[in-house]
Amino acid sequence: MLAYLIRRSRGLMLAATLASVAAGLCSVLLIAQINAALTSDAENRAGIAWLFAAVAVALMLSRMSSAVLFERLGQHALAELRRFISRRVAAADYRHLERVGSARVQSALSEHSTNVAQFFVSLPVILTNTVVVVGCLCYLALLSWQIFLMAIAVIGLGSIGYHLAHLRAIRLLDQASSEQDRLFGHFRALTDGAKELRLNRPKRGAFIGEVLEASIDGVRRLRTRGMSLFVVSTSWGQFLIYAFIGLVLFVLVGGGPDQTRVMTGFALVFVFMVTPLEALLMNIPRANLARVSATRIGELTADMPGMEGTAEGTAPTRLERLVLKGVTHGYYHEQSDDVFELGPIDLTFEPGEIVFLVGGNGSGKTTLAKLLVGLYPPEGGEIWLNGERIEAHNRDAYRQLFSVVFSDFHLFERLLEAPRADLDEEGNRLLAKLHLQHKVRVENGAFSTQALSQGQRKRLALVVAYLEDRPFLVFDEWAADQEPLFKEVFYREVLPELKRMGKAVLVISHDDRYFPLADRLVRLESGKLLAAEAVAGAEVV
Known part of the structure; x- marks a missing residue:
């Protein structure tokens, strides 16, 4: 489903991606200029200042372009998804559509479509911060490849914990998605069965307390647990980053002429990298939620056999026998x-x-x-x-x-x-x-x-x-x-x-x-x- 949307928006997607990559590169260049300014002499500061200003303007323009383009892409994706689902449902075999039920269709047209569209809106954050993190690592390798290897080891350790939490969180989000399909059916019953609920107080109480609110709490509980796992794993990654900064400042960097530049560079880059890395890790759950929703939409639409040709024209067929x-x-x-x-x-x-x-x-x-x-x-x-x-x-x-x-x-x-x-x-x-x-x-x-x-x-x-x-x-x-x-x-x-x-x-x-x-x-x-x-x-x- 995501591939279908990307194919439908190739030009817009390419332009938005390039703008995000440019924003990430400008962010890395900006931190490099800051480090250069902190360790340079007075003679070179004027040239660095002009380059810093140019990079800052380029960063502003690229971020602005990326955000606007991906916002357009997100709205375009939402419209395309709803159009696609509506056409599939309208052309589907009626008997099969009865078995699917309106709750799954409503969930796909509202919640699942919105999740996928929000993923496209979050793409500039993911792309930009991915470029920033990769660029920062490359800059660290230029400063000291030995300490860079230690940094990779720390990031790898954090990634293992994040991956284990990620697998569990995805299962919880998938369960929440299934429960939400049932919840949409209960929402419909709330209005379709309004007369029956008002005529029977015990039935109304049982439906609200045991069915509707239980389903609402089920979705809340599963999504909270899933997203909490992402938050915990993100905090674990942040702790490892700050621990590594301490190792760089107080243990790993020895004496030498480049000691100040290396210490300043590693500390500055790691502090700078915390925010984009956090944003990247926090947006990965949204990407996975979009993947779950896209899978649900794909299952719904692929599970609609019996697509029939549409009659040409609108004039009724004559009846003889x-x-x-x-x-x-x-x-x-x-x-x-x-x-x-x-x-x-x-x-x-x-x-x-x-x-x-x-x-x-x-x-x-x-x-x-x-x-x-x-x-x-x-x-x-x-x-x-x-x-x-x-x-x-x-x-x-x-x-x-x-x-x-x-x-x-x-x-x-x-x-x-x-x-x-x-x-x-x-x-x-x-x-x-x-x-x-x-x-x-x-x-x-x-x-x-x-x-x-x-x-x-x-x-x-x-x-x-x-x-x-x-x-x-x-x-x-x-x-x-x-x-x-x-x-x-x-x-x-x-x-x-x-x-x-x-x-x-x-x-x-x-x-x-x-x-x-x-x-x-x-x-x-x-x-x-x-x-x-x-x-x-x-x-x-």
Whole structure:
């Protein structure tokens, strides 16, 4: 995932990297000039002063450029990541997306993406301070290679302790990331289950105390332990640096003409190197946190098979004849604690007919609807539209045939489904038909509010389905949340109007008093199409 982002920002990344490297080199040159000024005679101070000023200006400009470029890179990376994840999720197989769950997707789009973007913002600190530390070590080698070897030994000793702490910290951060995915699911339950929580005080207390707060504390505890290990190992490294400075000043440097220059140089460089080394060590956890997040994003997006081609154009496909031949589908069924087998299903749909799909709860009605509209690919059998077999390459085009109002429907902020000149006028006409004109309006292609009851929001979903003007409409228990008045409007006014418009309509319903209004009645029990008793006014399949 990090490699993908770097490929998408090569030019910006190169410019920011060069600026950071330049800043690091200027920092090392600056400390060298300070040491030279401290040990030089009066004759050479003027030249050193001018060189010091030039290096200081160059350091300011390079640091400024590096910070600005990497800030732009971080925001670009965040936008690219969210765009990449959104497109993968939008194009993923719907059945697999159901298994992944919204919590993992939300976590990837928010927390994990932000962690990766913050890593790019921290890159100038990492790069600059890496150059500073390496440059300082090279300068120390020029002063005294014997003491330099001792310095390497001290740094190596500190690195071993840091590496051991690093391995443990990464495991803790990875566990925190997994716990956070679950935490996002609990956050969603906090709003989606608001009614249930307020109606049951013990449940509310148990959810807040035993589930939500436990998950929050779990993330806090794991991240605190992981980051604390980094802090402890950093403090250990700082102690070794100061211990080595003491060895240089009081033990390692003997007599000689260069004693002052070597002692001053080593002490000055090591004191100067403490801050960049600390910054480097403190930013490595952020880099590792970004790596964990990038891995999570990579696992999520790579775990989305079934990417399908997108249908060209936006015009709905015409409907002449739609046939399901021996369609089957299997999934785990909670009621029976077994694999539920739907089908084989043989059905035919044509324009201008209303079909009611009826059956008990758990009989497979909604699953059949998802198979029909192309959200699930059939595991067995075939679907044919106008004499053409529906397969992976044309399934997205096939889905454009349908407008569906599922029981768990979603309303978008804007009417993205039906852009046209008379959208507001037609939408408001439909709202008046459904007695919603006093609560909501269509203005500039959007509903003025969605703060309505579930039944009223479902009427908005019906308006959206109307405005899409697709050849085939599917309603999954649409009337279940409606008052008797609007049930009458739906069954006796809306459905006949759709029939006159030449639409094919499938209605999943338990309202047996309206069954005679159907052209055909399809009865589904335990995943099988069954013959049923005759219903006046309807053909029974």
